[in-house]
Amino acid sequence: MTHETEKLDTTDIPVVDQVDADVVPQRPDRAEGVISRRVALGLVVALILLFPVIAIPVFSSYAYVMQIGMLTLMWISMSSSWNIIGGFAGYISLGHGVFYAIGGYSAGLALAHWGISPFLFLPVAGLAAMAVGLLAGLITLRTRGPAFIVATIAMLFLFLLWFDNWEFIGASSGLDLPLVDIPVRWLKVPFYYAMALSAIGAVYLSYRIAHSKFGLGLRAISEDETKAEVAGINTRWYKVIAFSLSAYFIGTAGAVYGYSLTHLRPLTFFAIAVAARMVLMSIIGGRGTVAGPVVGAILIVGVNEFSVRQFGQTELNIVVTGAILVAALLFFPQGIVGSLRKSGRLPAFLDWD
Amino acid sequence: MNWVQLLVLGLLLGSVYAMMASGLTLLFGVMRVVNLAHAAFILIASYITYLLFENLTLDPIVSLVITMPLMFGLGVIIYLVLFPRIEGSARYVEMTVLLTFGLALVVEGLLTFVFTGTFRSVRPAYVSTSIHVGDIFIPSNQLYASAVSFALLIGLWVLLRFTKTGTAIRATMQNRGAAQIVGVNVRRISAFAFGTGMALAGAAGSLLSFLFPFFPGKHWQWIALLLSLIVLGGMGSIKGAVIGALLLAIASAVVTDTFGPTWSPITFYLTLFLILLVRPQGLFGAKLRL
Amino acid sequence: MALLEIEDVVAGYGAGPDILTGVTLSIDEGTSYCIVGPNGAGKSTLLRTIAGILKPRAGEVRLDGTRMNGSRPDQMLAAGVCFVPQDASLFPTMTVRENLVMGGYLLGDRVLKRQRLEMVFETFPALADRKSQNAGTLSGGEQQMVTLGRSLMVEPKVVMIDEPSLGLAPMIADQIFEKIGGFRELGITVVLVEQNAVKGLESVDWGFVLDLGSKEFEGPADGILADPRIRELYLGKQLAPRERR
Numbered sequence: 001m002t003h004e005t006e007k008l009d010t011t012d013i014p015v016v017d018q019v020d021a022d023v024v025p026q027r028p029d030r031a032e033g034v035i036s037r038r039v040a041l042g043l044v045v046a047l048i049l050l051f052p053v054i055a056i057p058v059f060s061s062y063a064y065v066m067q068i069g070m071l072t073l074m075w076i077s078m079s080s081s082w083n084i085i086g087g088f089a090g091y092i093s094l095g096h097g098v099f100y101a102i103g104g105y106s107a108g109l110a111l112a113h114w115g116i117s118p119f120l121f122l123p124v125a126g127l128a129a130m131a132v133g134l135l136a137g138l139i140t141l142r143t144r145g146p147a148f149i150v151a152t153i154a155m156l157f158l159f160l161l162w163f164d165n166w167e168f169i170g171a172s173s174g175l176d177l178p179l180v181d182i183p184v185r186w187l188k189v190p191f192y193y194a195m196a197l198s199a200i201g202a203v204y205l206s207y208r209i210a211h212s213k214f215g216l217g218l219r220a221i222s223e224d225e226t227k228a229e230v231a232g233i234n235t236r237w238y239k240v241i242a243f244s245l246s247a248y249f250i251g252t253a254g255a256v257y258g259y260s261l262t263h264l265r266p267l268t269f270f271a272i273a274v275a276a277r278m279v280l281m282s283i284i285g286g287r288g289t290v291a292g293p294v295v296g297a298i299l300i301v302g303v304n305e306f307s308v309r310q311f312g313q314t315e316l317n318i319v320v321t322g323a324i325l326v327a328a329l330l331f332f333p334q335g336i337v338g339s340l341r342k343s344g345r346l347p348a349f350l351d352w353d
Numbered sequence: 354m355n356w357v358q359l360l361v362l363g364l365l366l367g368s369v370y371a372m373m374a375s376g377l378t379l380l381f382g383v384m385r386v387v388n389l390a391h392a393a394f395i396l397i398a399s400y401i402t403y404l405l406f407e408n409l410t411l412d413p414i415v416s417l418v419i420t421m422p423l424m425f426g427l428g429v430i431i432y433l434v435l436f437p438r439i440e441g442s443a444r445y446v447e448m449t450v451l452l453t454f455g456l457a458l459v460v461e462g463l464l465t466f467v468f469t470g471t472f473r474s475v476r477p478a479y480v481s482t483s484i485h486v487g488d489i490f491i492p493s494n495q496l497y498a499s500a501v502s503f504a505l506l507i508g509l510w511v512l513l514r515f516t517k518t519g520t521a522i523r524a525t526m527q528n529r530g531a532a533q534i535v536g537v538n539v540r541r542i543s544a545f546a547f548g549t550g551m552a553l554a555g556a557a558g559s560l561l562s563f564l565f566p567f568f569p570g571k572h573w574q575w576i577a578l579l580l581s582l583i584v585l586g587g588m589g590s591i592k593g594a595v596i597g598a599l600l601l602a603i604a605s606a607v608v609t610d611t612f613g614p615t616w617s618p619i620t621f622y623l624t625l626f627l628i629l630l631v632r633p634q635g636l637f638g639a640k641l642r643l
Numbered sequence: 644m645a646l647l648e649i650e651d652v653v654a655g656y657g658a659g660p661d662i663l664t665g666v667t668l669s670i671d672e673g674t675s676y677c678i679v680g681p682n683g684a685g686k687s688t689l690l691r692t693i694a695g696i697l698k699p700r701a702g703e704v705r706l707d708g709t710r711m712n713g714s715r716p717d718q719m720l721a722a723g724v725c726f727v728p729q730d731a732s733l734f735p736t737m738t739v740r741e742n743l744v745m746g747g748y749l750l751g752d753r754v755l756k757r758q759r760l761e762m763v764f765e766t767f768p769a770l771a772d773r774k775s776q777n778a779g780t781l782s783g784g785e786q787q788m789v790t791l792g793r794s795l796m797v798e799p800k801v802v803m804i805d806e807p808s809l810g811l812a813p814m815i816a817d818q819i820f821e822k823i824g825g826f827r828e829l830g831i832t833v834v835l836v837e838q839n840a841v842k843g844l845e846s847v848d849w850g851f852v853l854d855l856g857s858k859e860f861e862g863p864a865d866g867i868l869a870d871p872r873i874r875e876l877y878l879g880k881q882l883a884p885r886e887r888r
Contacts, residue, residue: 149387151626154581318458321458322455330439350378
């Protein structure tokens, strides 16, 4: 025996309840900063709401700017929603285009057949998407991991094939919607605000989930589902609810976007590029964080606009999207917000978790 | 159309599906890679076959000799370049899905850039001929494609069953850790298996080029089908993939005959969902080990 | 010169923290060893690092004086270091015979393989009875015997066994330890990791006590068992003294 042994005081020996500590992941430390989180969030919301007013004197191509603004808000809405199931719960869905379509078509049909403005119909469109999400989730979430991903792809194709052949909604040639009677310059403004509602709603939902017991449970599921089950979390319901919640603001986004297009076609909503971008934005921004998908959406819309300017509306866009995704996965799997947090350099105004 | 005819057509097409699906299964079974880009690579081979046919009048079946080794090499390179980086990560399987997803997008974009969105097909003489056996009429192109597919499937079986490399692959598919313990160089075997899966994709591409017209966006339909087939059959089971493919093709022939062509993929996906409700691990799968 | 020398080895999993924080020990040919210690001490990690499954982050692993850091598991096996992990390392849909044959994967010579297979069946007659049974359908003890038998196929210099008695009923565990004892007669150096410290130490010559990623103590196995302070510190108070067999 090479060292002294004192009488061991057993009260010193820490008793670590392994299961609990493992199952409930620690929330990341809040970063201190000049701008506090509430102020930052408030500023962002104010900026979003005031932007159309501010932009009038600043930009000459006002309609174009409003369009970009609307699109950015749309993608914020969609990627933040996707993040609820794909980021918080860790279940990658490539089929969320279904909810986009349901939102777009339900609002479009309400307009075409009953004259209800999609701006008013928004919440119902979201509910419609959520209802489908619940049903689809009950089936697809019986599988895990890669089988789940495949099930969501199958879901996407099932709905695509159905919509493509359904005469009532115009099948593959589509559905025409009446135009909004506003001069072109201001045309996009109401769409911008409707989309802003959707985006703010989505981020708020995401924020509330992240700060709730539900969100903690989702995170536990994403880290180790078996342990989460053993710890008493009803994983099946948590996942299904997350899946259906994630559909809501994608449905609302679809409703607004469809209306802005005035012509609905299945392929617009079901295109794989839609799913690809939702996924990419969440990942590159930071999967599983609240601010991540927002950052990702803004970044990717920016990159996309830039590349359209440079290369024209060509297929190189898709190459760029794919290449960025691959690069992000290989070098940046935590995304921007995630990597910043890990190295402790996350500014407080981005720390919304 | 009579039963036997449908059965025969189903088996013919099914064997091609089976070959495509077994390549994909190999990738999953050995390396836990869910290759969303598999159909995109099949398309690459189709386009190569197209080029060879248009410029050198090379018969598409003969071009297998070129596309298969080419795709094998491409597979090994892609595997060695991309996958070791994500190997240790906690959500490896998921990462492979996303990675190959991105890869598929890149491939599609590049193909569109080079070949545009025009529908292409390879039309050797046997595209318009057929063989009659009693009451049954068999399009020649399907017959030849099917014969080649069967040959390749048998070749795969021989490889896996009777060669040392094949045994190592099977061992790695069953239990990667155990294979490592008994001295299998799992890195090298994985690269080889990846190459083999891709070689099968290459063959599929050459065969499909004269069976169906193709364009760069077509791979999504194929991959959705193949992946669903594999989930249906039970991921990681080559036997499940083959049987699933044959069953699907026969059912597809029946449904197309009865209800029209648009219904067959719909029925397939509906069936998949029904089966997932009842048996999430697929027909032949074990409870999924992630 | 010792057969295996581990010098100041630091290791961990993925991007995680260091599990081994500087382990130094040496394994002599012909002696049998047991590594004991509390949960999380790094016992399995140590075996995996030696086997080549984990690369050391620092320090050296030497076999017969040659530096083996970063060798792949198949290279270590070819050099004579065989690892028997604690989780099921069988091929479940292959038969017992096929599993054993897989143990001889590195052997080129078919005749040699057959000879070794015969030898394994002689050493484990229970396995000979179940030659054609699927390995996945065997009992825990039988599965353990398959993994042990499989390790004999390459006539290794060192066999490292991680928790041989895990999940086994005491009587079966005793049988396993008997078989492991048989390895010593074959001249194979045995290194065990055992949670059941008493059983483990009872069946070997020498013991290592690992804690917090480094070696706290080493000595003759019965000495460790007999020392109440070591027992209390590392082996847990609840272990009652057992009769020596």
